[in-house]
Amino acid sequence: MPVNHTTLESETSMLTIHDLSATVANKAILKGLSLRINAGEIHAIMGPNGAGKSTLGYTLGGRPGYEVTGGSVDFDGQDLLSLAPHERAAAGLFLGFQYPVEIPGVSMVQFLRESLNAQRKARGEDPLSGGAFLKLAREQAALLKLDPEMLKRPVNVGFSGGEKKRAEMVQMGILDPKLAILDETDSGLDIDALKVCGEGINAIMRRPDKAVLLITHYQRLLDYVKPDFVHVLAGGRIVRSGGADLALELEEQGYEGAVA
Ligand SMILES: Nc1ncnc2c1ncn2[C@@H]1O[C@H](COP(=O)(O)OP(=O)(O)OP(=O)(O)O)[C@@H](O)[C@H]1O
Numbered sequence: 476m477p478v479n480h481t482t483l484e485s486e487t488s489m490l491t492i493h494d495l496s497a498t499v500a501n502k503a504i505l506k507g508l509s510l511r512i513n514a515g516e517i518h519a520i521m522g523p524n525g526a527g528k529s530t531l532g533y534t535l536g537g538r539p540g541y542e543v544t545g546g547s548v549d550f551d552g553q554d555l556l557s558l559a560p561h562e563r564a565a566a567g568l569f570l571g572f573q574y575p576v577e578i579p580g581v582s583m584v585q586f587l588r589e590s591l592n593a594q595r596k597a598r599g600e601d602p603l604s605g606g607a608f609l610k611l612a613r614e615q616a617a618l619l620k621l622d623p624e625m626l627k628r629p630v631n632v633g634f635s636g637g638e639k640k641r642a643e644m645v646q647m648g649i650l651d652p653k654l655a656i657l658d659e660t661d662s663g664l665d666i667d668a669l670k671v672c673g674e675g676i677n678a679i680m681r682r683p684d685k686a687v688l689l690i691t692h693y694q695r696l697l698d699y700v701k702p703d704f705v706h707v708l709a710g711g712r713i714v715r716s717g718g719a720d721l722a723l724e725l726e727e728q729g730y731e732g733a734v735a
């Protein structure tokens with residue numbers, strides 16, 4: 476049977492960002508950024524401080540205050556930018572924060588169950604019962620080696636930096652997204668936690684029908700979660716793309732050397 480490349484491409488494309496521009500506080504940060512991520516792929520974005528990496532994540536997630544001034548984003552066949560943040564999440568987009576927020580008064584269990592059931596409802600699925608949810612939450616906590624007792628505590632309140640990141644990965648495992656954008660998930664992790672989180676990302680997301688965009692400054696996470704593509708974001712756009720070796724080259728030469 477002849478292969479129709481047009482059809483094949485549209486079937487496997489998970490995220491297509493075309494010429495995206497965005498402002499924060501009236502300041503242009505993203506300036507014509509294009510990037511395509513297919514299902515089954517892991518991409519890493521690296522780049523200098525202030526380049527716009529977190530802004531890209533927030534803009535894709537639909538965070539208020541991040542205003543799109545041009546371009547388009549197709550997520551799994553939908554116009555992502557026309558969706559409200561909760562609709563983006565229900566469509567299968569997960570954003571792991573560089574600085575996870577604390578929510579006093581709301582326990583992890585409550586938060587995770589509400590998040591999951593809100594997404595299930597938006598997709599026309601029945602809510603998970605309390606028992607079924609607890610089983611799922613315990614399984615995911617075990618995968619990330621997070622003490623299940625922590626699920627009873629208020630979201631991120633008093634969690635250590637590494638515990639916050641692990642709790643985010645537990646949340647990702649429970650929500651089971653199609654595309655995860657993980658903003659410096661490796662920051663604050665000790666050496667063992669880095670391995671646990673890396674293996675968790677692989678276990679949850681390394682599948683033919685899923686994709687990951689890892690924002691990171693260092694090679695160390697990429698030793699566990701091996702990227703198919705590495706991109707350099709500088710000055711609000713992708714200025715260089717390559718394979719996993721590019722991360723090593725950047726580590727050796729720095730951005731000035733590698734992008735000049
Ligand atoms: N609310 C805001 N008000 C003003 N400027 C902002 C705001 N949010 C972001 N910026 C600016 O946008 C630019 C890009 O920030 P962003 O957080 O996207 O960088 P980054 O690439 O993630 O950097 P890092 O590697 O340090 O995390 C920075 O110059 C930052 O100061």
Ligand SMILES: [Mg+2]
Nearest residue numbers: 528529530573
């Ligand atoms: Mg950032």
